[in-house]
Amino acid sequence: MAMSTEPLTAERILVATEEVLRRYGPAKATVVDVARQLGVSHGSVYRHFRTKAALREAVTERWLNRSTDLLRGIAARQDLESGVVLRLWLSELFQAKMHKAGDDPELFQTYEVLLRENSSVVEEHIAELVGQLTTIIRFGLERGEFTVPYESPAVSARAVFDATGRFHDPVYAAEWSRRSIVDDFGAVVDLLLQGLRKR
């Protein structure tokens, strides 16, 4: 328990929630545990998150969005050829997922449970990522660097996201420690880029 005179913010509650989830696991962690961790009453926590479900949803969203800002920065780059930007973006996504899975496997498993509980949060996250891919592809089309089989760049963005699922979908986390995985990733990205690039 850590008494503190800092104001109780949503962010502090979410940090404490992650710590509690890590310690007790997603099945046992309660709002009372989170309040105890912060040295406040559980009423104070409920003033920020009205239900336990809302708190779990918010902590899941925070976990998913941790790498989104960095990726958005890559998607917005206009100083590089679009194919290079796309490769950078896909590599960064894969790296971020690999680190999440490898650096703290217990926390990763905890979030696996939360992701199943919060499918709408997951869907929003995927929509955000596909939106970033759409930005990259649209810009590539505008500059005449890319060509796509459909008029809508969003359809091709979704196709790129689906085609690289093996390298970002957590169901494949167990395969990310295989030695061959980086070559497999490179082969898929090269084939997709060969498709997207105007020849």
Place this chain on the structure above:
Amino acid sequence: MAMSTEPLTAERILVATEEVLRRYGPAKATVVDVARQLGVSHGSVYRHFRTKAALREAVTERWLNRSTDLLRGIAARQDLESGVVLRLWLSELFQAKMHKAGDDPELFQTYEVLLRENSSVVEEHIAELVGQLTTIIRFGLERGEFTVPYESPAVSARAVFDATGRFHDPVYAAEWSRRSIVDDFGAVVDLLLQGLRKR
């Protein structure tokens, strides 16, 4: 129990094993159940399959290979443009998997358990499928219809297999009943073909 005067073949034992697995589930099904189903002694079954593990492995292989012959026939077609053959092959694989998952969900779940037990059988099956894709791509290169980013057609075959995982890997079976899945499949295949086809 079905007494029979037919000779006891490996195939008859495998048919009975599938029936027993369907009825009792993979956790409870025994070799004695299989023998009873056939009206023979369990010793007769062991004369064909030396262990329970060997029997489960063989029934898993049979399940996986059920659509392999049809796919091999498609991969060997030389009367069509290679891109058309590749699309046919990927569609047939997706359809076969969807049918397995949708027509008999209980049996599909049973095999999910067996697949986890028999990872070497699964790896051989994947090697067979990637081999068929390699045949298609190699022929497309020979005829000047395809171009690939690497010298080895096998690397691109593996990339095509990985990039379409969402449409054949059983971990995604729950998504195959979504209305959008056929469009998603089409978008990925179109993008891959745009990459492979010589322009």
